[in-house]
Amino acid sequence: MNFDIAFPQTFDEAISANENGARWFAGGTDLIPLLKSDFVHTTRLVNLKRVDELRGVVETNDSVRIGALTTLAELAGHELIRAKYRALAQACDLAASPQIRNMGTLGGNLNQASRCPYYRNNFPCYLHGGDKCFMRDGENREAAVIGYHDCVHVHPSDPANALVALDAQIVVRGREGERTIAAQEFFRAPDANDTRMNVLNADEMITEIILPNDSENTRSVYVKAMDRAVWTFALASVAVKLEIRERSAGDSTRLETACVVFGGVAPIPYRELRVEKMLSGKEWNKDLVTQGKFAVLQDAEPLAHNAYKIRLARGLLKRALRECLENA
Numbered sequence: 001m002n003f004d005i006a007f008p009q010t011f012d013e014a015i016s017a018n019e020n021g022a023r024w025f026a027g028g029t030d031l032i033p034l035l036k037s038d039f040v041h042t043t044r045l046v047n048l049k050r051v052d053e054l055r056g057v058v059e060t061n062d063s064v065r066i067g068a069l070t071t072l073a074e075l076a077g078h079e080l081i082r083a084k085y086r087a088l089a090q091a092c093d094l095a096a097s098p099q100i101r102n103m104g105t106l107g108g109n110l111n112q113a114s115r116c117p118y119y120r121n122n123f124p125c126y127l128h129g130g131d132k133c134f135m136r137d138g139e140n141r142e143a144a145v146i147g148y149h150d151c152v153h154v155h156p157s158d159p160a161n162a163l164v165a166l167d168a169q170i171v172v173r174g175r176e177g178e179r180t181i182a183a184q185e186f187f188r189a190p191d192a193n194d195t196r197m198n199v200l201n202a203d204e205m206i207t208e209i210i211l212p213n214d215s216e217n218t219r220s221v222y223v224k225a226m227d228r229a230v231w232t233f234a235l236a237s238v239a240v241k242l243e244i245r246e247r248s249a250g251d252s253t254r255l256e257t258a259c260v261v262f263g264g265v266a267p268i269p270y271r272e273l274r275v276e277k278m279l280s281g282k283e284w285n286k287d288l289v290t291q292g293k294f295a296v297l298q299d300a301e302p303l304a305h306n307a308y309k310i311r312l313a314r315g316l317l318k319r320a321l322r323e324c325l326e327n328a
């Protein structure tokens, strides 16, 4: 395949360079294999690496802003992110392998393609413009158990789950200008008519991710179950953000609000509103963690080989809550 590569230095140059089906190029860890497999066809790559406006982690009065070119390794090791947004640091640290984390950027991670083995092995599935999901009745151990339509793949991004739990905003820019999308509204479940995994238009790039400046009563955590300790996607995972308050000095503490987002179980980061409601307003102590009965993924519709994900998700939630308690 022949293509040229543009090296813009500003947002405006990047957006003008993205025409006729061009593709953004960041770390290339996902895009290069897709180009080699002939799954992505383009005559132009727009390399974002020289656009300095896309770099950096900046703290403002009311937020922390992360440039889309920030690598997963930078985020995993970043002092401020580790201290204030632990779930995001952990999600980045648990993603892929050290080599990929060094190259892979947050923007590219959020817009990576499906990891469904049928898609990656070029079966004529919905994601390739076909009229069938092969995973649904095939090797579906890793497939979605909830929130799916025609295609039963799961969203592959770990950071995506953390960003939804942390109530992040995703800023995108294209020919029509800039818009800011809540992380929770950004991802979508592909279907037969629209196979996109998020709401980005073809000419739009992610420029930055904005995290709210949470109070010091907030804590978050990300835990992930994998087939091996590194270099693999989640069988299931959970990102939890809790806001905890002491009722009065020396008195018991209360869980004011909880945000619970499961990964590896749906084509989108799956927010468990029912569990959030169960947790909110409760006394925050060991009993809640050990004895609480959490209606995790109650509406799941598992396939032949993946019902185990429901129990796994429940166990991960308990682990995440325990970790929050221990790190109080």
Ligand SMILES: Cc1cc2nc3c(=O)[nH]c(=O)nc-3n(C[C@H](O)[C@H](O)[C@H](O)COP(=O)(O)OP(=O)(O)OC[C@H]3O[C@@H](n4cnc5c(N)ncnc54)[C@H](O)[C@@H]3O)c2cc1C
Pocket (backbone or CB within 6 Å): 023, 024, 025, 026, 027, 028, 029, 030, 031, 032, 048, 068, 069, 072, 094, 095, 096, 097, 100, 103, 104, 105, 106, 107, 108, 109, 110, 111, 112, 113, 156, 157, 158, 159, 204, 205, 206, 207, 231, 232, 233, 234
């Ligand atoms: C073996 C392996 C294991 C992995 N395991 C995990 C895992 O466990 N968890 C996990 O979360 N991820 C995992 N990944 C995915 C990895 O994290 C991503 O490949 C990486 O983060 C993508 O970033 P990149 O900068 O290399 O993107 P690129 O490969 O450059 O781009 C990926 C896609 O995003 C688009 N893109 C790039 N930048 C932007 C932007 N700013 N705005 C809009 N679109 C953009 C590109 O056009 C392309 O479509 C794994 C990948 C591999 C190869």
